[in-house]
Amino acid sequence: xxxxxxxxxxxxxxxxxxxxxxxxxxxxxxxxxxxxxxxxxxxxxxxxxxxxxxxxxxxxxxxxxxxxxxxxxxxxxxxxxxxxxxxxxxxxxxxxxxxxxxxxxxxxxxxxxxxxxxxxxxxxxxxxxxxxxxxxxxxxxxxxxxxxxxxxxxxxxxxxxxxxxxxxxxxxxxxxxxxxxxxxxxxxxxxxxxxxxxxxxxxxxxxxxxxxxxxxxxxxxxxxxxxxxxxxxxxxxxxxxxxxxxxxxxxxxxxxxxxxxxxxxxxxxxxxxxxxxxxxxxxxxxxxxxxxxxxxxxxxxxxxxxxxxxxxxxxxxxxxxxxxxxxxxxxxxxxxxxxxxxxxxxxxxxxxxxxxxxxxxxxxxxxxxxxxxxxxxxxxxxxxxxxxxxxxxxxxxxxxxxxxxxxxxxxxxxxxxxxxxxxxxxx
Numbered sequence: 430x431x432x433x434x435x436x437x438x439x440x441x442x443x444x445x446x447x448x449x450x451x452x453x454x455x456x457x458x459x460x461x462x463x464x465x466x467x468x469x470x471x472x473x474x475x476x477x478x479x480x481x482x483x484x485x486x487x488x489x490x491x492x493x494x495x496x497x498x499x500x501x502x503x504x505x506x507x508x509x510x511x512x513x514x515x516x517x518x519x520x521x522x523x524x525x526x527x528x529x530x531x532x533x534x535x536x537x538x539x540x541x542x543x544x545x546x547x548x549x550x551x552x553x554x555x556x557x558x559x560x561x562x563x564x565x566x567x568x569x570x571x572x573x574x575x576x577x578x579x580x581x582x583x584x585x586x587x588x589x590x591x592x593x594x595x596x597x598x599x600x601x602x603x604x605x606x607x608x609x610x611x612x613x614x615x616x617x618x619x620x621x622x623x624x625x626x627x628x629x630x631x632x633x634x635x636x637x638x639x640x641x642x643x644x645x646x647x648x649x650x651x652x653x654x655x656x657x658x659x660x661x662x663x664x665x666x667x668x669x670x671x672x673x674x675x676x677x678x679x680x681x682x683x684x685x686x687x688x689x690x691x692x693x694x695x696x697x698x699x700x701x702x703x704x705x706x707x708x709x710x711x712x713x714x715x716x717x718x719x720x721x722x723x724x725x726x727x728x729x730x731x732x733x734x735x736x737x738x739x740x741x742x743x744x745x746x747x748x749x750x751x752x753x754x755x756x757x758x759x760x761x762x763x764x765x766x767x768x769x770x771x772x773x774x775x776x777x778x779x780x781x782x783x784x785x786x787x788x789x790x791x792x793x794x795x796x797x798x799x800x801x802x803x804x805x806x807x808x809x810x811x812x813x814x815x816x817x818x819x820x821x822x823x824x825x826x827x828x829x830x831x832x833x834x835x836x837x838x839x840x841x842x843x844x845x846x847x848x849x850x851x852x853x854x855x856x
Contacts (some may be wrong), residue, residue, distance in 0.1 A: 438501070438561070439494040440568040446471045446490060453499045457551035462694070462716035465540040465547055466504060469690035477683035480541050484678070485509035489536070491572070493564050500556035503549060503565045507576070508537045513678055515544035515758045516584050516602065516775045521788065525579060530781070532579045536569060539584040542678050544606070544758040545720050546585040546773055550593060562593040570597075570778050581778040594776035600785070602775045602792050603799045605806070607761070607768035609739075609754035614747045617740070620767060628765055628811040636740055638732030644700040644707060646741060651688040651695030658697060659684040661706040665725040679723070684711070696745070698737050702728070710737050719746050721756040739766050761806065770806045772799070 443449055451468035458466045471490075473479075480486035486506045493501035510533065511518055525532035538549045550562040573581045583594055595601055614620045621629045649658065663684060667677040688695045693714070700708040708726035712719055724738050739756065746754050756763060764770070777792075779785035 437495060438564040441492045443490045443492055444488055446475055446488065454502060457502050457553050463547040464691060464694040464713040464715060465543050465545060466551060467691060470687055471504060473683050473687040473690060474541055477686050478680045479678055479683050486541050491565055491568050493561055500553045501561035501565050502551045503538050503569060504540065505536060505538050505569065507534050509533050513542040514539060514584055534578045536573050536578050536581040537584065544585060545755055546587055548590060549583050549586045550590045563597060566594060566597040573778060573780055579780060583776045585773055586776065591774045591776060599776035599778050600789050600792050602777060603796050604773040605799060605803050606758060606771050606773050607763040608771045609743060609768045611746055611752050617744050617747060620743060623813060624767065624811050625813055632766060635732045635735050639736035642730035642733050644702045644730060646737065647699045647701065648741065649697045651692030654688050654697050656685050659688065662697060662699060662709045665706065665709050665727055666723050668727055669725045698741060700733060700737060708733055708737060712742065717752040719751050719754045764806060764809060765811050767811055769810060770803050772803060
């Protein structure tokens with residue numbers, strides 16, 4: 430796309446992330462080690478066949494320059510369908526079709542196949558943050574009109590970006606996920622002791638079931654893996670789609686590439702029976718957050734899904750002092766295992782005025798339902814003292830973590846997705 434001017438910014442698009450130097454891009458993305466906007470991660474998706482025109486995710490990244498210096502960017506894709514987004518708008522597409530209009534293509538700012546909140550409006554730390562973010566949003570809206578797309582969607586933005594998107598007039602949509610919070614635990618039993626007796630007993634029973642399975646569980650960082658590990662894992666990951674539906678969007682070359690490019694951000698969990706790997710999951714590691722991603726199995730063993738996708742990873746968070754564990758989309762079954770409801774968000778620009786008004790009305794009603802659901806699930810906290818805390822506020826989360834450590838010290842002085850059941854692919 431030819432450059433366009435947005436006040437003092439020059440906006441360009443990039444059909445390949447590799448057309449931007451990795452150092453320039455990554456200078457915009459240092460957000461608590463969030464791995465999914467890293468140049469290496471996005472490049473691996475593009476170069477290893479996970480995204481592209483043939484799969485309906487066409488890269489069209491938006492770049493903001495000031496005096497020939499890259500000061501902002503937005504990961505952006507032209508979408509030809511709604512798969513791999515985890516914010517469901519199938520009914521919207523049907524409404525367009527009923528009115529003899531085309532919903533696709535649409536523009537989406539998201540991390541493909543990754544329902545984890547993070548920065549979507551990337552800004553250089555020395556740039557004017559609000560002005561750059563506004564320029565990116567207006568540029569995306571302008572591109573929507575130029576391409577005659579139906580809409581522009583920004584999925585799973587962090588609060589700062591969400592606020593700016595709302596100020597620029599986009600419609601807000603909310604959802605719910607379930608995340609685990611580290612309350613200053615030193616051991617897994619510290620976490621269990623925070624739970625009600627019923628939930629504590631259930632988790633111990635599930636762990637006993639998993640321990641009785643004839644498998645050994647390995648946890649490897651990216652630098653401790655090789656192609657054989659990833660080949661075995663990819664077979665496990667892909668097998669779920671063979672039994673269910675959809676397709677394995679993440680390719681074997683993607684896994685090997687990203688493990689080599691950012692090994693410090695990769696975690697692979699495998700269960701081995703004899704000389705054969707039979708189940709596994711993979712995660713990404715931020716500065717303070719563990720991001721659970723996919724899960725799969727070739728054999729089902731009682732309790733193994735929960736052991737691999739939740740309990741071993743909770744132990745990992747405790748051991749490495751990570752503040753929270755984002756285990757992915759959906760999953761009310763996570764609640765009883767110590768994961769509390771967290772509000773997620775997306776923002777939407779609808780080009781057609783009539784549809785924009787109708788969707789605005791729908792979203793207002795949906796937000797009320799989401800708020801009620803969030804409050805209801807929060808009341809069913811598995812902790813001895815209900816604490817349906819919203820983990821989206823990182824500052825409060827870290828303050829709570831410190832307070833918990835201090836409180837525990839006082840008590841001692843006084844004596845005192847991942848997502849679906851085992852046959853699913855999401856952890």
